Amino acid sequence: xxxxxxxxxxxxxxxxxxxxxxxxxxxxxxxxxxxxxxxxxxxxxxxxxxxxxxxxxxxxxxxxxxxxxxxxxxxxxxxxxxxxxxxxxxxxxxxxxxxxxxxxxxxxxxxxxxxxxxxxxxxxxxxxxxxxxxxxxxxxxxxxxxxxxxxxxxxxxxxxxxxxxxxxxxxxxxxxxxxxxxxxxxxxxxxxxxxxxxxx
Numbered sequence: 001x002x003x004x005x006x007x008x009x010x011x012x013x014x015x016x017x018x019x020x021x022x023x024x025x026x027x028x029x030x031x032x033x034x035x036x037x038x039x040x041x042x043x044x045x046x047x048x049x050x051x052x053x054x055x056x057x058x059x060x061x062x063x064x065x066x067x068x069x070x071x072x073x074x075x076x077x078x079x080x081x082x083x084x085x086x087x088x089x090x091x092x093x094x095x096x097x098x099x100x101x102x103x104x105x106x107x108x109x110x111x112x113x114x115x116x117x118x119x120x121x122x123x124x125x126x127x128x129x130x131x132x133x134x135x136x137x138x139x140x141x142x143x144x145x146x147x148x149x150x151x152x153x154x155x156x157x158x159x160x161x162x163x164x165x166x167x168x169x170x171x172x173x174x175x176x177x178x179x180x181x182x183x184x185x186x187x188x189x190x191x192x193x194x195x196x197x198x199x200x
């Protein structure tokens with residue numbers, strides 16, 4: 001019974017965190033001027049946000065945030081991640097795929113060395129979850145998952161010094177084609193296929 005209550009509590013906490021992140025992600029979509037005009041009534045601002053221009057473009061407000069570069073699965077990304085001004089443990093920013101230029105927003109919490117975040121590819125809908133750990137050298141690594149926490153993809157991002165260029169992605173080791181099994185001595189290939197032989 002206690003374990004079930006604990007699981008329900010964790011699920012409720014995660015649900016509240018997701019709602020807070022969703023509101024934060026939705027707030028990304030508002031231009032700075034709209035956020036300032038609607039600062040008095042944030043509910044009204046979120047109820048009817050201005051149309052979002054898709055695909056998303058890099059946000060100049062994140063340009064001064066610390067940059068991290070590395071791999072998300074087999075694709076290189078550059079992430080800009082910085083603190084929220086209204087939440088001491090909150091972080092937000094964006095990441096961009098270096099191969100396509102696609103921009104994804106990210107918002108969440110950093111508590112100690114733990115990063116928990118949610119992403120959005122349109123500024124409105126949550127499209128994935130991030131869970132990672134910061135190491136002493138500033139590297140952050142962990143997993144990016146779908147909204148339902150399925151299909152985890154590893155990531156490892158290293159901090160970039162201010163002004164340091166983004167390094168070229170390291171080429172993934174080309175998967176060597178599997179060697180065809182050799183035919184037994186004296187056997188003849190059938191139809192040019194060496195793993196099918198006569199006499200078997």
